[in-house]
Amino acid sequence: MKRTRIFAALFAVVALMTSSCGVGDKLASVSISASGQSGTVNLAGLGGTLQLQVMANYTSGKSVDETNFSTYTITPECCDDAGNQLPTPPEGLELNATGMLTATAPGICTWTNENTTTTGASEPSWFMTGDYTIIATYRGFSSNPIYIPVASAANNQPINNGVCGPSSSTTSN
Numbered sequence: 555m556k557r558t559r560i561f562a563a564l565f566a567v568v569a570l571m572t573s574s575c576g577v578g579d580k581l582a583s584v585s586i587s588a589s590g591q592s593g594t595v596n597l598a599g600l601g602g603t604l605q606l607q608v609m610a611n612y613t614s615g616k617s618v619d620e621t622n623f624s625t626y627t628i629t630p631e632c633c634d635d636a637g638n639q640l641p642t643p644p645e646g647l648e649l650n651a652t653g654m655l656t657a658t659a660p661g662i663c664t665w666t667n668e669n670t671t672t673t674g675a676s677e678p679s680w681f682m683t684g685d686y687t688i689i690a691t692y693r694g695f696s697s698n699p700i701y702i703p704v705a706s707a708a709n710n711q712p713i714n715n716g717v718c719g720p721s722s723s724t725t726s727n
Contacts, residue, residue: 579614584624586690586697589653594682596665596720597647597657600706606653608690608697621653624690624697631701632684635663635718636710640684647686647704655688661707665719680719 588595589607597604608624609617626649630640640646646662649655669679682703690697705719 579612579616581610581693581695582613583611584620584690584692584695584697585609585611586688586700588700588702594720595700595702596705597655597702598705598720600657600659600661602657602706604655604702606649606655606688606690606700608653608692610692610695620692621690622651624653624692626653627689627691629687630684631687633664634707634710635666635683637683640664640686643686646706647702649688655702657704657706662704663707663709663718664703665705665709667709667717678717 586606586608589605591604595604606621606626607619608621610620611617628643628647628649630642630646633639640662641660643649644658645660646658647655648658664682664684665680666683667678668681669677682701685701685703687699687701689699703719707718708716709718
């Protein structure tokens, strides 16, 4: 009889420990963004920087910054403004372990000005010709992709007079 009671008590303890009572706090998703940026992101100027931020989103609604504990995959997509394939990092851009992106040599221009009229056109209309797609991974979860165009070199198109894309880190175009 005593064994039966011991097993019953042990079973009750195990059942309580493994029950789903209470709120679980499990990782639900991972997201990546350019910290403090809105609109279209642009890595402007040779040596220019952008800080990426990786957030781990939990089922309880809590979000935790896991930028320093994530791994990153960078894929060059398409070409620069002259139609050349984008170089593979660390050429063109580098990403360190803290999520800081830096534009490196050789300079790259992944923007083209589609406002090519020569009469009275003073405002450029920038469009991306290529970008670097970055995905963060944390604890087996992959983030949404973030697309980073680069404006760290003179533009190859004569209409642009050497200007390559928006001059700031972000643009609304």
